[in-house]
Amino acid sequence: MSVAYQHAREPSYLDVDRRLVSWLTTTDHKRIAILYLLSITAFFALGGLAASVIRLELFTPAGDLVDADTYDRFFTIHGIVMVWFFLIPSIPSVFGNFLLPIMIGAKDMAFPRLNLLSWYIYVLGGLFTVATIVAGGVDTGWTFYTPYSTMYTSSAVILAATGVIVVGFSSVLTGLNFLVTTASLRAPGMTWMRLPLFVWAMIATGLILVLATPVLTSVLALVALERIFGVGVFDPAIGGDPLLFQHLFWFYSHPAVYIMVLPAMGVVSELVTCFARRRIFGYRAMTLAIFGIAIVGFLVWGHHMFVSGQSGAASTAFSALSFLVAVPSAVKVFNWVTTLYKGRIRLDAPMLYAFGFLAMFTIGGLTGIMLAHLGIDVHVHDTAFVVSHFHFIMVGGSVMAYLGAIHFWWPKMTGRRYPERPARWAAVLLLLGFLVTFLPQFVVGYLGEPRRVHSYPPELAIWNQISTVGAVVLAVAYLMPLVYLLRTLFHPADAGPNPWGAKGLEWTIPSPPPKENFSAPPVVEEPYAY
Amino acid sequence: MTEASTIAPRVDHAFLVMVIASTMLTLTLFALVTWFSIRFHESRETDRSNPPVENTKLEVAWTSALTLAFLACFFWGASVYGAMRALPLRNDTLRIDALAKQWVWKFQHPTGRREIDRLTVPLGRPVVVRLHSDDVIHSFYVPAFRLKGDAVPGRDTTLWFEATELGEFRLACAEYCGTSHARMEGVVEVVPAEDYDRWAAQ
Numbered sequence: 001m002s003v004a005y006q007h008a009r010e011p012s013y014l015d016v017d018r019r020l021v022s023w024l025t026t027t028d029h030k031r032i033a034i035l036y037l038l039s040i041t042a043f044f045a046l047g048g049l050a051a052s053v054i055r056l057e058l059f060t061p062a063g064d065l066v067d068a069d070t071y072d073r074f075f076t077i078h079g080i081v082m083v084w085f086f087l088i089p090s091i092p093s094v095f096g097n098f099l100l101p102i103m104i105g106a107k108d109m110a111f112p113r114l115n116l117l118s119w120y121i122y123v124l125g126g127l128f129t130v131a132t133i134v135a136g137g138v139d140t141g142w143t144f145y146t147p148y149s150t151m152y153t154s155s156a157v158i159l160a161a162t163g164v165i166v167v168g169f170s171s172v173l174t175g176l177n178f179l180v181t182t183a184s185l186r187a188p189g190m191t192w193m194r195l196p197l198f199v200w201a202m203i204a205t206g207l208i209l210v211l212a213t214p215v216l217t218s219v220l221a222l223v224a225l226e227r228i229f230g231v232g233v234f235d236p237a238i239g240g241d242p243l244l245f246q247h248l249f250w251f252y253s254h255p256a257v258y259i260m261v262l263p264a265m266g267v268v269s270e271l272v273t274c275f276a277r278r279r280i281f282g283y284r285a286m287t288l289a290i291f292g293i294a295i296v297g298f299l300v301w302g303h304h305m306f307v308s309g310q311s312g313a314a315s316t317a318f319s320a321l322s323f324l325v326a327v328p329s330a331v332k333v334f335n336w337v338t339t340l341y342k343g344r345i346r347l348d349a350p351m352l353y354a355f356g357f358l359a360m361f362t363i364g365g366l367t368g369i370m371l372a373h374l375g376i377d378v379h380v381h382d383t384a385f386v387v388s389h390f391h392f393i394m395v396g397g398s399v400m401a402y403l404g405a406i407h408f409w410w411p412k413m414t415g416r417r418y419p420e421r422p423a424r425w426a427a428v429l430l431l432l433g434f435l436v437t438f439l440p441q442f443v444v445g446y447l448g449e450p451r452r453v454h455s456y457p458p459e460l461a462i463w464n465q466i467s468t469v470g471a472v473v474l475a476v477a478y479l480m481p482l483v484y485l486l487r488t489l490f491h492p493a494d495a496g497p498n499p500w501g502a503k504g505l506e507w508t509i510p511s512p513p514p515k516e517n518f519s520a521p522p523v524v525e526e527p528y529a530y
Numbered sequence: 531m532t533e534a535s536t537i538a539p540r541v542d543h544a545f546l547v548m549v550i551a552s553t554m555l556t557l558t559l560f561a562l563v564t565w566f567s568i569r570f571h572e573s574r575e576t577d578r579s580n581p582p583v584e585n586t587k588l589e590v591a592w593t594s595a596l597t598l599a600f601l602a603c604f605f606w607g608a609s610v611y612g613a614m615r616a617l618p619l620r621n622d623t624l625r626i627d628a629l630a631k632q633w634v635w636k637f638q639h640p641t642g643r644r645e646i647d648r649l650t651v652p653l654g655r656p657v658v659v660r661l662h663s664d665d666v667i668h669s670f671y672v673p674a675f676r677l678k679g680d681a682v683p684g685r686d687t688t689l690w691f692e693a694t695e696l697g698e699f700r701l702a703c704a705e706y707c708g709t710s711h712a713r714m715e716g717v718v719e720v721v722p723a724e725d726y727d728r729w730a731a732q
Contacts, residue, residue, distance in 0.1 A: 068709045141706050147683060148666040148708060152632075236684020242667060243682065277572070278581050285589045307669065307678045307704075309687045312615050316608050323600035330596050331589065337559055338588075340566035342581035347567065355563060362559055366552035373603055375544050375610025379676040382669060382704040446545070447531060448673025450704040453712035457700065 010514040012415065027112035028515055033098035034413070035119050036089060043085035043126065048478065050078035055437075055471040058464045063455035071454040072139035073155070077132070079142025080160060084167050085126055087394055088256065090402050091263035092209075093122070093174055096202045098413060100178060102506040102513065103196050105187025105522040110180040111173075118173035121166060128163030132156045141452060143253070146234035146245040150226040157227060161220040168213045171259075175209030178202045187505075189524035193287075196504055196527050197280065200287050201266025204294040208255045208262075212298070216252035219245065246308055250301035258297040260394055261361075262290060264401030265332060268354050271404050272336050274502040275351035276343030279528040282335040289335075292328035300325050306377045315374060322372035329365050333358060348500075349423035353404030356431045360396025364389060367442065385445025388438045396434055403430070403481065408500070410485060415493030415512045422484045430477035436470030503529055534695040534720065535675035540610050542676070548603070614677070617690055618656035624726075626651075626659045630668035630681040633710035635701065641730040647716035649701065651693055652726035658690045669705035672718050678704055693720040 013030045016022075023031060053074045057065040066074070097115065101108055109115045132138055138160040140149040149157050182195070182203055223245070225231045232238030234245040273280050280286060302310060302318030336358060345351075367389040370376050380386060404427075411417050440463040447463075449456050456464070498507040505522050506513075533539050570576065626649065629636040637645045651657045661670055661681040670689065671678040679689035703714035721729065 063712065068712070072706075072709065072711075139708070145667060145706070148706075152666050152708065241684065276570070279583045281583060282585070282589055284584070306611075308667075308680050309682045309685060312611070315611065319607055319611075320601075320604050323604045324597070326600060327593060327596050331593055333559065334592050335589075337562050337566070338582070340563065340570065342578045343566070343570050344572045344578065345567050345570050346572050355567075358563065359556075359560060362556050363552075366548075366556065369552070369600065369603065370545065370548050373544060373548065373607035373610075375541050375607045375614070376548070377607075378611065378614060378678050379541050379545075379673070381678060382671075448671070448700065448702065450669075450671065450702050450712075452706040455712045 009510065010516070010519065012510065012512040013515045014414075014512050016515050025116075027108070027116050029097050029101050029109050029112065029115060030413075030513065030515075032115050032119055033094050036093040036097060036122070039119075039123060039126065040086050040089055040094065043081050047078050047081035047086055048475070050074045050081065052471065052475065054078060055468045057454065058456070059468045061456050061458040061461050061464075068454045069139060070137075072141075072452070073137030075452055076138050076141050076160075077129075080138075080164065081129060082394075083142055083256070083260075084164050085122075085129060087260040087398055088171060089122060089167075089174070090260075090398070091267060091405060092178070092202060092205055092259075093118075095198075095267065095405050095409065096174070096178060096205070096263065099409065099506055100199060100202050101181060101185065102509065102517050103199050103504060104182060104185060104190050105505050105518065105524060106181065106185035107516050107518070109177045110184055111177050114173050115177055118170040118177070121170040121173070125163045125165075125167030125170065128159055128166060132159040132163060135159055143249060144220065144223055144245075145249075146223065146226070146240070146242050147236070150223055151235050151237070158224055161224055165217050165220050168217050171209045171213050175206035175213075178206035179210065187522050187524055193283070194524060194527050196266075197269035197283070197286055197290070198263075198266035200290050201262045201269075204290045205259055205262050208259050208294055208297070212252045212255040212259075215248060216256075219248040219252070222248075243305070243309060246305055247301070250304045251298075254301040254304065255294075255297050257390070257393065258293055260398045262293065264357065264361075264398040265290070267401040267405045267408075268336060268357050270502075270504070271350045271354040271408055272339050273528045273530065274408070274500055275346045275348060275354070276340050277345075277501075277530045278339065278343045279526075279530060280335070281338040281341075283527065285331060286335055289328035289332045293325060296321060296325040296328075303372060303377070306374060307381050319372055319374045323369065326365060326369055326372070329361075333362055333365075347424075349418075349420060349427050350404045350408035352424055352427035353400050353407065353430075356427060357397055357400045357404065359431070360392050360400060360434065364392030364397055367392065380445055382451055383445035384441040384449045384451055387451050388441035388445060391438050391441075396438070400430065400434075403427070406481065406485070409506075410488070411495030411499045412506055412511045412513070414489065415495050416488035416491055417495050417499055418481075418488050419484050422480060426477050426480040426484075429473060429480070433470050433473030433475075433477050437467050437474055438470070440464070440467045440470075503527075532674045532695065532697075532699070533676075534693055534697070534699055535672075535677060536692045536694055537610070537614055538674070538676045538694075540613065544606060544610060614689075617658060617688065618692070620656055623656045623658055623690075624652065626657060628659050628661050628670065628681070629664060630661065630670070630703070630714075631664035632666065632708055633703070633714040635670075635703075635714070635716045639730050643730050643732070647701075649716065649718045650726065650729060651718060651720055652723040653693055653696055653720050655723055655726075656690055656692045658688060661687045661689070666707050667705045668703045668707050668714065671702045671704035672699055673702070674699040675718075680705055693718075696720050696722065
């Protein structure tokens with residue numbers, strides 16, 4: 001087979017036209033994915049730098065490294081950058097863009113030019129964020145709580161909010177493209193129940209992006225109106241209600257958690273089946289679970305408000321729904337574990353990342369169950385316990401899956417294999433560094449350390465110091481892939497179309513793929529026909 | 531960690547049970563992943579015939595089991611929360627007015643006595659705190675009491691506790707409120723009931 005296609009070889013999408021202008025005007029979903037990969041990596045580095053300042057400051061109980069105002073700006077920019085400029089676009093915009101059309105047997109997205117536009121909008125939003133930093137930063141926290149954000153802070157709220165509003169349009173366009181592309185461009189034979197679970201995850205993510213993002217746009221626009229013109233929406237001094245802000249903000253921001261984690265789940269389904277060499281266990285249950293999470297995920301936002309002054313009846317209802325949304329997540333974990341049974345298991349780096357995801361997501365999910373418990377939440381709400389919980393989901397879960405995806409599809413995207421040994425070390429180091437960083441934060445949280453503090457009681461120092469040491473290990477684990485993956489680019493393409501022996505249409509075409517993806521109509525099989 | 535209110539042992543009990551149950555579940559899953567990875571590693575010849583790909587009964591079974599377990603946790607949580615929120619009806623209930631503002635706590639006792647960043651309360655009597663805020667949102671948090679409630683501008687919120695231990699306990703602001711958020715701290719001092727009466731009357 002490889003000889004046959006060597007003859008008919010078209011130039012790859014990387015080689016068709018190497019000029020910068022052709023990259024900047026490309027409508028090829030694969031090139032747009034690479035543009036996103038480069039830009040979100042830059043933002044990940046920025047968010048990571050901000051995180052290091054936070055951890056260094058918290059090494060000692062006293063606020064002594066930077067002053068309080070500076071510290072507040074660092075945790076705010078860390079949150080804004082990591083949520084909107086890294087986590088939300090990460091897997092969808094890089095791997096969704098690169099893989100979704102190929103996985104369904106299409107030449108490109110349904111709206112290729114909108115796809116390019118979404119990247120430009122992302123960059124524009126990013127420029128506002130950089131401008132925010134240049135203008136002295138913003139100190140509201142990524143949650144922009146009112147009336148602090150509208151009437152009290154003197155920092156660059158409008159610039160930061162504008163950046164987030166702008167990048168929201170990029171999310172909506174990407175989501176819309178996923179939905180229309182999957183609905184209309186599937187190859188003959190690619191029935192709905194043959195879609196890879198990664199594609200199902202992209203559909204659910206697309207739905208949430210399209211339905212939830214406009215609410216964020218509206219609420220931040222209202223923040224801006226109140227701040228600039230004094231229109232009373234959220235500040236009670238001029239007839240507004242601060243709880244209204246929280247309801248609207250979390251109506252977006254809770255589903256946004258699922259925007260960050262559903263794509264990771266999609267990735268893990270691809271990794272586990274490939275490295276267990278067998279069909280996924282419970283394809284239907286997995287699909288139903290994706291939509292269970294996406295739909296119920298819209299009905300749990302009030303669990304961010306158990307101590308906010310929200311009514312007891314509302315809190316009770318939101319608690320019940322929050323327990324409910326955990327059921328499909330747990331079902332997915334059980335199905336992945338069962339998929340290993342009677343498999344032919346290989347422990348390459350992507351599988352190690354997938355196992356890391358399973359472990360961290362389980363801990364993140366179970367601590368989420370503790371937070372859904374009304375009695376426990378009142379004590380640990382707004383403490384380091386919550387910080388640790390959502391980092392288990394977002395770093396232990398989503399970032400772990402994102403790195404697993406980079407390793408797994410790197411040969412497809414670049415045509416190069418990565419060195420396996422350092423990659424395994426990096427995966428193990430990431431897991432260890434992560435645990436050392438975040439397990440102690442559960443402890444200090446339960447002991448009563450609020451989040452977003454610049455200083456804390458001396459008796460909590462030891463836990464914070466362990467956490468900071470863990471963060472150093474974490475940083476090394478992030479830098480390693482950067483080095484060995486970039487080095488592969490200086491070697492000739494050696495991966496071949498299917499280095500993993502994986503199933504799925506993306507592995508039937510050359511690596512890197514030609515511009516049009518398929519030179520002959522793809523032959524579609526059942527999903528995961530190992 | 532000190533449990534200094536009537537509600538604190540109930541919170542810790544629920545937390546401990548959930549930590550133990552979660553640890554057991556997590557370890558079981560890790561053990562299965564490890565065992566399958568060894569037993570079915572590609573280097574090993576073993577029976578791999580007919581791997582299961584669909585089992586509706588199993589899916590229904592674990593979905594229902596989880597739902598029931600989670601429902602039980604929900605009712606447990608709701609009952610603790612109910613006890614936290616139901617204001618005490620006892621005659622000896624002490625009512626405190628609290629005002630949060632950037633970055634101090636001010637308290638006023640029924641006798642008119644005022645305190646800043648310090649709240650003196652009697653042991654064994656229910657204390658109802660009515661919270662207001664003058665500017666942004668703050669949150670009244672006494673970790674030793676396992677108690678927290680936001681002070682929201684434009685509305686009054688109420689919380690209550692009954693201290694069960696004498697001593698001084700840390701009061702913190704749990705809702706980010708600007709520059710000195712971390713230093714918006716105070717002390718709740720629990721004194722014998724008679725001492726409180728004498729002190730408050732001064």
